[in-house]
Amino acid sequence: MRTATRLRGPNWKHSRWRQRRGAVIVLVAVIIVALLGMVAFAVDVGYMLTVKTELQRAADAGALAAANALVEGAQPAEDAAVEFVKANAVGAHSLADDDIEVELGHWDEDTDTFAVSDETPSAVRVAVANPQQPLFFGRVLGTETFDTAAEAIAVYQPRDIQVVLDFSGSMSDDSELKSEGTLTAAVVNANLLAMYGELGSPVYGSLGWLSSSQHSSKTTSQTVSALGLSSVAYPYPSGSWSDYVSYVKKSSSNSLPTAYRHRYGYKTWINYLMEIRGAYNQTPSLWQTSEQPVTALKDSFSVFLSFLDEAQTDDRVGLTIYTSSDGTAIVEHTLTHDYALVETTAQHRQAGHYTAYTNIGDGIKSGRNDLVNNGRAGAFKLMVLMTDGLANRPTGVDPVDYAADQAQLCADAGIPVVTISLGSGADTDLMQDIADTTGGVHFNIPGGQTGAEYQEELEEVFRQVADDHPLKLVK
Numbered sequence: 001m002r003t004a005t006r007l008r009g010p011n012w013k014h015s016r017w018r019q020r021r022g023a024v025i026v027l028v029a030v031i032i033v034a035l036l037g038m039v040a041f042a043v044d045v046g047y048m049l050t051v052k053t054e055l056q057r058a059a060d061a062g063a064l065a066a067a068n069a070l071v072e073g074a075q076p077a078e079d080a081a082v083e084f085v086k087a088n089a090v091g092a093h094s095l096a097d098d099d100i101e102v103e104l105g106h107w108d109e110d111t112d113t114f115a116v117s118d119e120t121p122s123a124v125r126v127a128v129a130n131p132q133q134p135l136f137f138g139r140v141l142g143t144e145t146f147d148t149a150a151e152a153i154a155v156y157q158p159r160d161i162q163v164v165l166d167f168s169g170s171m172s173d174d175s176e177l178k179s180e181g182t183l184t185a186a187v188v189n190a191n192l193l194a195m196y197g198e199l200g201s202p203v204y205g206s207l208g209w210l211s212s213s214q215h216s217s218k219t220t221s222q223t224v225s226a227l228g229l230s231s232v233a234y235p236y237p238s239g240s241w242s243d244y245v246s247y248v249k250k251s252s253s254n255s256l257p258t259a260y261r262h263r264y265g266y267k268t269w270i271n272y273l274m275e276i277r278g279a280y281n282q283t284p285s286l287w288q289t290s291e292q293p294v295t296a297l298k299d300s301f302s303v304f305l306s307f308l309d310e311a312q313t314d315d316r317v318g319l320t321i322y323t324s325s326d327g328t329a330i331v332e333h334t335l336t337h338d339y340a341l342v343e344t345t346a347q348h349r350q351a352g353h354y355t356a357y358t359n360i361g362d363g364i365k366s367g368r369n370d371l372v373n374n375g376r377a378g379a380f381k382l383m384v385l386m387t388d389g390l391a392n393r394p395t396g397v398d399p400v401d402y403a404a405d406q407a408q409l410c411a412d413a414g415i416p417v418v419t420i421s422l423g424s425g426a427d428t429d430l431m432q433d434i435a436d437t438t439g440g441v442h443f444n445i446p447g448g449q450t451g452a453e454y455q456e457e458l459e460e461v462f463r464q465v466a467d468d469h470p471l472k473l474v475k
Contacts, residue, residue: 051091051130055150058088058095059128060473063154066102066124067471070156071311074118078102081126090130101127107155107474109378114153114475120312123155123474153475158314159382160335160375161465162367163301166387167321167349169356170425171294172274172286173388174451177267178255182424182448189267191451195289196266205229210265220245227264238282239273247272278352287350292451293388293422294351300458301346305339307466316379317342318370322363325354327393329362335374359393360385360430361402364417368410380470383410385434386420390427400430407434416440418465422454423447 066081081102086094104121107114114125130148173179175195180188193209205228215223220242224230229241247254248261248268254275260268274291277283289295308315316335319342324330332349333342364385371381391399410417417440419431424447435442445457 051133052148052150054088054090055128055130055148056152058085058090059126059150059152060154061085061088062100062102062126062128063124063152064471064473066104066126067154067156068469070104070121070124071313071467071469074104074121077104077121077124081124085126085128090128091133095128095130099129099131103127107153109474112474120314122158122314123153125151125153127151151475152473154471154473156313157378157380157470157472158316158376159470160316160318160371160379161382161384162318162320162335162371163304163384164320164322164329164363164367164386165297165301165346166358166360166363166389166422167294167351167353168323168358168387168389169275169278169352170358170389171297172278172291172351173425174292174423174454175290176255176274177257177260177271180257183450187450191290191292192267192270195270195291198289199270199285202235202266204232204235207269208265210267211263213262214264216249216262220249223249223264236273236277236283236285238279239277243276244269244272247276274351278350278356280350280353287348287353289350290451291351293454294349296451296454296458297386297422298346298349300455300462302343303459304462304466305343307463309339311466313469316376318367318374319346320363320367320370321349321353322366323355323357323359323393327355327357327359327362327395329359329366330354331366331370334370335376357393358387358389358391359399360387360391361399361406362394364403364406364410364434368406368413368415371415372413381413381415382465383415383417383438383440384420384465385417385431386422387426387431388422389425391430400427403430404433404437407437411438419443420458420461421445422458 062081062085065084066077069077069080082097082100085100103116103125104118105114105116105123105125106121107123114123128150133148134145174183175188175191177188207227215226218226223245224241232241234240245264247256248264256268256271273283273286278286280287305317308317316337317339318335319332320329321332322329332345336342364383367383371383375381391403393399394402407417415438417434417438419435419440419442421428421431421442421444423445428444432442434440443461445454
């Protein structure tokens with residue numbers, strides 16, 4: 001039996017194509033709808049992520065600004081937080097005050113927790129919210145808005161600061177008669193007269209303030225007798241009236257200007273004390289006088305400590321002096337909160353207190369060792385290094401290279417060094433290199449200034465150091 005075969009007409013292919021074309025159109029329509037949905041979803045999600053990022057940025061900025069303002073008080077810190085949060089637009093608009101929450105307190109690094117406290121707060125928590133933000137396409141799916149929030153915690157990082165100061169013999173140079181050419185005779189004379197008063201305006205023999213040239217033909221012993229000093233006890237542990245007379249008579253081996261040869265009196269005697277008998281074990285009273293520039297340094301350091309004390313930022317300070325009696329350096333105070341103790345010690349030091357030499361390298365070394373060995377975990381370690389001269393110790397090595405090597409060890413330990421070059425005799429190149437090596441800053445205070453002018457510039461430097469609060473985002 002034959003099966004009948006149905007013949008296809010000439011339009012069969014076209015009919016089949018029309019059927020397929022209709023199916024493709026439906027499929028394309030479905031795909032387009034899906035793609036549009038995906039695009040809409042991507043746009044909304046991208047916008048939400050952008051807003052979240054902007055919100056976190058605003059919170060971070062507010063927390064850091066508030067932590068920086070903590071030293072000014074609670075209200076300034078809160079005001080700074082709000083100001084900086086609002087300055088960072090979120091979704092093309094500024095946040096409202098009600099969307100910003102600021103809390104002051106302390107951050108516990110061991111437990112990573114924040115505790116609200118008004119007892120000298122050291123951390124700030126800023127929480128920000130951005131509620132009911134409209135979506136572009138979400139409403140099609142029944143979601144018209146979204147909420148976002150962010151939080152940031154910033155801390156004022158307490159510092160451990162070793163201040164390494166130059167108390168070498170040259171720190172009295174501006175009070176000596178050799179400086180008349182740069183500071184004028186009137187300035188130097190007024191300073192020496194003030195120092196005489198600070199020593200108690202003593203009376204010895206027939207000495208006056210300054211005689212005209214006399215006794216040039218007499219021997220030292222004859223001159224001592226002629227000045228009425230033979231039976232007068234010399235007032236200090238080191239030196240003598242004969243030594244002083246020889247100092248004024250000689251035209252070499254000291255820097256007394258020629259114009260003051262054979263001119264006896266308290267003016268040249270005080271100059272003798274500073275230049276020849278400047279150490280504490282030689283003339284213990286010199287720390288009480290306004291010898292310069294060391295007095296400007298001491299008073300500026302006191303102001304620096306007062307800045308820290310007023311700020312109550314939990315900074316600790318140590319004091320290192322170079323050069324010590326053994327030719328190296330001495331840590332007068334390891335890191336401490338007792339600013340008054342550190343200040344008293346600094347005020348009781350004089351130019352050339354231990355020796356007249358300048359061992360910058362050992363000053364850096366001693367200060368670094370204290371920071372490494374006694375610094376607190378989590379504290380920002382900093383060194384402040386000051387000099388008015390050239391490195392000339394230790395012996396047996398190049399003192400400049402030695403100082404540079406010690407600076408590199410500071411850099412390796414992550415300790416920046418702020419350097420201060422004081423006066424025209426300072427090695428500014430070395431001090432700049434030390435700052436550059438360690439990531440610190442160099443301040444140069446030029447020479448030829450009065451003590452008051454030195455002090456003004458030193459105070460400004462110390463103020464900048466005190467105000468440079470290290471901040472850290474911990475969350």
